[in-house]
Amino acid sequence: MAADPRTSRLRKREPLSLELIPENLLREPIEYIFADHYRLRQVVAAMDRLLIEGLFVSPLAEDNGSDVAVVRTYLVDELPIHIADEEEDLFPCLEQRCPGDGETGQILATLRQEHVEDFALLPPVTAGLDNLLAGGAVREGELFEASAARFVETQRRHIIWENNIVLPLARRYFTVDDMANMGHNMAARRNIEYPA
Template structure:
C-alpha cells in the first residue's frame, strides 16, 4: 500500500491544504481549484522530466482519483443547477455552463489515462514516452483554461447570485459526498 503524506490524506478528504480559513462551499471550490493548479504544476514537472518524489506522484493520483470526481460533482450537481436557477438572463450563464460541463466530461474521461501514466512512472522511474508527455501536457493545459473560466466568471457570479439558503444546501451536499459532518474548512 502506498504511504500518503498528511497533505494527500487531507486532499483526499477534501480538506484545505492552505492555512487560510474557508468560509463556505464557494471558498472550498476555490481551494479545490488551487489544488488543481498544484497538480498541473506537478504534471508540468513530469513532462519536463524533473526528478519527482513518490509523494508528488501520489499527490497527483489522489487528486485524479479522489478529489477531482468529488469536485466535479460539487459543480455539476449543486453549483451549476443553482446558478441556472438564480442567474439573470443578462448573465448569459447557460453558454458558460455548457462549455464547462463539456470540459468536465473530457476531464473525467481523460483522468484514468493520466493516472495510468503517473502510476507507470511510479512503478518504473523511466521518462514518460513522447505521446504520454503530450497527453499530460494537454490535460494540464485544458485544466488551466477551465480553471480560468471558473475563477473569473463562475465563482464571482455565484457569490453575487446564490442565496444563503443555496449555499447551506450546497455545503450539506458537499459534506455528504465526502462522508463528513462538520462545516467545510474546519
Template sequence: MTDASPAKRLDDAGVCRTPHPLEIIEEEHALQLELCALLESIADNLPAKLEPALAVIAISILKGSVKAHTKFEEDALFPILRGRLSSNDTVVQALASLSQQHECDEDIADELVEALTDALQSGAPQNPETLGYILRGYFENQRRHIAWEESVVLPAARKALTVEDLARLQEWIMTSDHPRCIRIPLLTLRAGKSSSSICVKCPASLGQEK
C-alpha cells in the same frame, strides 16, 4: 440578485458559514493549480525520468479531490446557479461549455491515472512521449478551465445565490463523500455516520460559539 457578499449574507442570517461553499471552490482551484504545476514538472522530466513521489501525489489528487470537485459543481453548484439565472444569460451558456469540459477532462484524468500507475508498477512509462503529450494537454486545459470559472462562474454565484442556496450547497458538501469543515477534524467527519448529524452538535450550529 443582491450585492452583499455570500459570507456576509450567511453571517447576517445566522447560518454557519463553515465550510463556505464558494471559498471551498477557491481552495480546490488552488489545489488544482498546484496539481497542474506538479504535472508540468513530471512532463518536463520525461523521457529522462519519472519521479515516483510526484506520480503518487498526482494520482491521489486526480482520483480524490479533482473528482469530488467536479461532482460538487455538476450535481450542486451548476444546477442551483442555473435556477437563479435567465436561460439566455451568457453564464448559463458558459456552464454548458464547462460541463462538456468536465466530461472530457474526467476521461483524460482517468487515462492519466492509468498511465502513471502503469509507469510506477513497471518502473518507467512505456511511451514517455505519449504520456508527456497527455500531461501537457491536461494541465493546459485545466488552467484555462479554472481561469474561466474564477472569472465567470464565481462572480455570478456571489451575486445570484441566496442564503438558502448557499445553505443547500453547504449541506451537500457535509453529506458528500468528502465533507469539509475547519471546526471538525477530517477523521471525525469521515468516521461519523452522518456529517449533518455532527453539524447539529456543533456549537456554531447551536449558536453557542463565542
C-alpha cells in the same frame, strides 16, 4: 570538496504537498471550491514541470516519486468529487438564479464539456502514473504524455473561467439557503459531518 550550501539550497525543490481544506469552510461552499482550485493549480503545475523536464515517461527519479503520488491521489480521489460539486450543485444552482442569462449558459455548457473531456483524459494519465509509481516506465508513453499535456492546458483555462466568472456570479446571486444546501451536499459527498 563540500557542496556550496547556497547553491544546494537553490537547487532543492520543496516536495508537492496539498493543504487540507478546513471542514468548517463547507459553511462557505463557494470559498471551499475556490480553495480546491488553488490545490488543483498546484497539481497542474507539478504535472507541467514533470512534462517539461521529461521526467514523466521513464522510471521515476527518487525525488519525483512523492510528487507523482500526490498528483495521482488528487486526480483519482479528489478531482471527481470537485467536479461533482460543480456539476450537481454549483452549476444547476447558478442556472436557477440566473435564468435567461445566455452568456452564463454558454460558459457553463463549455465547462461541462471540459469536465467530460477530463474524464476521458484521466484513465490514460492515471494508468501512466501507476506504471511510474510501480517503479517502471509508462507503458503507453505517447498517449500518456499527450493526455497529460492536454489536461494541463485545459485545466489552466478552465480554472480561470470558474474563478473569474462562475464563482463571482455565485457569490453575488446565491441565497443563504443555496449555500447551506450546497455545503450539506458537499459534506455528504466527502462522508463528513456538516460543520455545526
